[in-house]
Amino acid sequence: MSAKEDKLVIVSSGVLPEIILKVLTAKGMRARGEAATSAEACRAVGISRSAYYKYKDCVFNYEEQLTNNILSVYLILRDEKGVLSSIISKLYELNTNILTINQNIPVDSVATVTVSVRFDHELVSAQQLKTELGRVKGVVDVKLISGE
Numbered sequence: 001m002s003a004k005e006d007k008l009v010i011v012s013s014g015v016l017p018e019i020i021l022k023v024l025t026a027k028g029m030r031a032r033g034e035a036a037t038s039a040e041a042c043r044a045v046g047i048s049r050s051a052y053y054k055y056k057d058c059v060f061n062y063e064e065q066l067t068n069n070i071l072s073v074y075l076i077l078r079d080e081k082g083v084l085s086s087i088i089s090k091l092y093e094l095n096t097n098i099l100t101i102n103q104n105i106p107v108d109s110v111a112t113v114t115v116s117v118r119f120d121h122e123l124v125s126a127q128q129l130k131t132e133l134g135r136v137k138g139v140v141d142v143k144l145i146s147g148e
Helices: 018-032 038-045 049-055 083-093 126-134
Strands: 070-078 097-103 110-120 139-146
Touching: 018 038, 018 049, 038 049, 070 083, 070 126, 083 097, 083 110, 083 126, 126 139
Parallel strands: none
Antiparallel strands: 070 110, 070 139, 097 110
């Protein structure tokens, strides 16, 4: 591997230099709105802005739970008022976090919708989610297209 070739690696935070951990903390503060500026975040964690800018685009937190429980569902819905709203309400009742919704223009009085959600396997299974969505008034068909 040449020196110019970038490669992503996962490393335990326990072996990282303190500066990297502080940059990650500062980035998190900015993302959550806890610091209005990068300079404010740097002051809060005790690093220089130059160190922050040196590493900020190269280090990222890996959150395994964000990728494990994502499910994409393909639905065919009747072109009737409130059907998509009912789907969103049902997803809320099932304690899912909606990540994306893509609805196509209706053709032949039905519209296709793809929804990606994050859910907790301990609260609801993928099959249960599919079954519950299929019971919503106006749903013609439900298919699980990716996820567990």
